[in-house]
Amino acid sequence: MALNFRGPDAVPLTLQINGEAHQVLVEPRRTLLSVLREELGLTGTKRGCGQGQCGACTVILDGETAYACLTLAIECEGREIVTIEGIAQGDALHPVQAAFIQHDGYQCGFCTPGQVVSAVALLAHTPQPSEAEIRAGMAGNICRCGAYPAIIRSVRAAAETMAEQEG
Amino acid sequence: MTIHRFAHADAASLQEVVAALDETCLPLGGGTDLVAMMKAGLMAPERLVNLKTLPDHHGVRPGDGGWRIGALMTLADLAADPAVAEAPALASLVEAVLDSASPQLRTMATLGGNLLQRPRCWYFRNPEVPCWRKGGRRCFAFRGENKYHTLLGGGPCYAPHPSDPAVALLALGAAVRLSGPAGDRTLALDDFYVTPTRDAQRADGYHPVTVLAPDEVLVEVLIPGSAANARSAYVKLMERGVWDFALVSVAVNLALSDAGQVAAARVALGGVAAVPWRATEAEEALLGGSLTPEAIDRAAEAVVAGTRPLEHNAYKVDQLKAALRQALRRWTAD
Structure with a gap:
């Protein structure tokens, strides 16, 4: 063959x-x-x-x-x-997208689509991540503005929102 | 960064793959190195064969008291496989895999491809620089910017091998199974990796650091049963906290007697030679003794035996000592 x-x-x-x-x-x-x-x-x-x-x-x-x-x-x-x-459901933002807006999880916004996609995949595998798990899960996305603390806050807030929606 | 034109086929059997491979037809695993090399214009194969569609070599099997790991496993699947993740003897391999690259790259990259990576040296990766490793006349790192370059093994190429798993596997005493048109052969990693020499050059001008022939495929990694009774650790020092290549790394595999004496030791180094490097002097320093502070001091001195720093990388000598101490102290009772 x-x-x-x-x-x-x-x-x-x-x-x-x-x-x-x-x-x-x-x-x-x-x-x-x-x-x-x-x-x-x-x-x-x-x-x-x-x-x-x-x-x-x-x-x-x-x-x-x-x-x-x-x-x-x-x-x-x-x-x-x-x-x-x-990622969004029609006009309804995904909780990760909403959290990035609410917690200023970006500055210039160029890396944000990749950050959001990584966060969505992370929370699908690990719905309640520790900070260490968030850092490890988001490690493959660089933010040259250095918005990392706000990105981590956004992912944590999204996890909480999603847990409430599940509950 | 347009890639040159090439034809592509999905592999269905290993036989048809090895019958097709040559210098113009290359196997493609996860693509995290080869696609980047093609984008940079550093490689231009006419045909690519996608190995990921092969039915076999995607999992872990027991073998001879040890493990047989399919070379097409992704790094992410390897670290998550219960047979690997739950084996204390393979702690070093799991650490090395999880210290590699980023989550995205680990879901893409295969173990086989990781072991066959090309160097990350900035001269090598720059298509404008005709460095020795890719067929040019000299190594530009030797008298150039060599902060990330090698301490051991000398030239003509001073680019370190970039793989973390290769270092852990070398310390575990692993072998690789290669499949070619004439059949299979199994080689210890000690014999699979060879420092690049003027004698060995491929048709495309590149100097290889393995004995893999153009029509062979690395299909399996074999970890011997002797490793199962030992303990292992991997320590990697990086500039960033994550997603970085090793400045230096140390993998240790030790068998301790009931009295706490080192009955067998294998130590391998990363980031300091063109191939994953066995630190035999450190092994000899450890053998027969227990892990006292004095013994760890002796091993740390022995691990840097023969190092010859370049202008900008002497810091790696101290890092090697520190990394070995860090690895050994995991097993001391303080």
Whole structure:
């Protein structure tokens, strides 16, 4: 049995993003980040370093956070992709988003989509995190403004809100 | 940062993978190193084979009283696997994995890829700099900015190996199983890693630090049963508190007798050589004695035997001593 190579010319892909199937025609060299932003207009996911060193492009793949800038789109077929655009329920903000607004969990806001996505995934796995768990869970998202104390407060407040809603 | 054009295939069997691999067709694991290398224009394979779609090598199995770890396990899955996380003997491996990179990178990166990472040296990663390791004529770190560079093993390349798990696994006495067209071979990590030399150069100009052939795949990491009766620790010193490469790291694996004497010792160092480095002098200093303050002092002196600092990295000599003391003091009764 031989390997079935696709490309280097564009190949049709079906990507499941925020609960919807999207068809795109892209070369295998395209990253998930470039397909989200340039093919699908989902520009909430930010391109920071483009080298997997800043976390601005964080998305959720099958329940786990990943850097879209180092993920090839062709390897995302059949996976559940959640971007920052899929975090709110319609016009109702996710408790993490509301907490970032209430507690000023950002300054310039560029890293915020990645921070929010990481916090949502963290609280899905660890609903009542300690401060150490928040710091460890958010370690892959750099904030060059240095809003870390407010980010940690925001995540803790979101955990409390979510616990109340559960209760 | 546009990546060059390439073709891509999902692997279904190891046989078809090793039949396809050569200098122009590379295996792709989590992509956290290779995709970044391609984005920087430092590598340009014509074809990539996605190993993650292989049916095997994604889990931990018992083997010969020890453990057999699939090389396609992600770092996150490895640290969370009960067979690993709940084994006291593997404490060093779990620490090394959780000290690696960031949560996002740990869910992406595979263990095999982590062991095969290319150096993070700023000269190596700069496509404008024709450094020796990637086929150029000299190492720019040797007389340049070498704060993060090596103390041991000498040149021609002074970039440290970036893996944390490799250091813990070397101290655990681990081996790797490699699969190629002619079959499998198993090598101790001591023999798998080789310091880069002028003799060994790939077709793409790069100097390798392992004996992995272009048509071989690292499929499994084997931790021997002898490690199961010992205790282990991993200490990593970084500039940041998290998500940083080691300035230095020390992994220790000790078997203590009932009387508290060191019956077996393996010590490995990270951040200080082009490959994960066995500290045999420190092992000899520890063997047969108990972990008294004097014995720890002797081991700390022995661990820096043979170090030759560059202009900006002498601080690493003191750090090595401190990291070894920190590791050994976990088992002293004070």
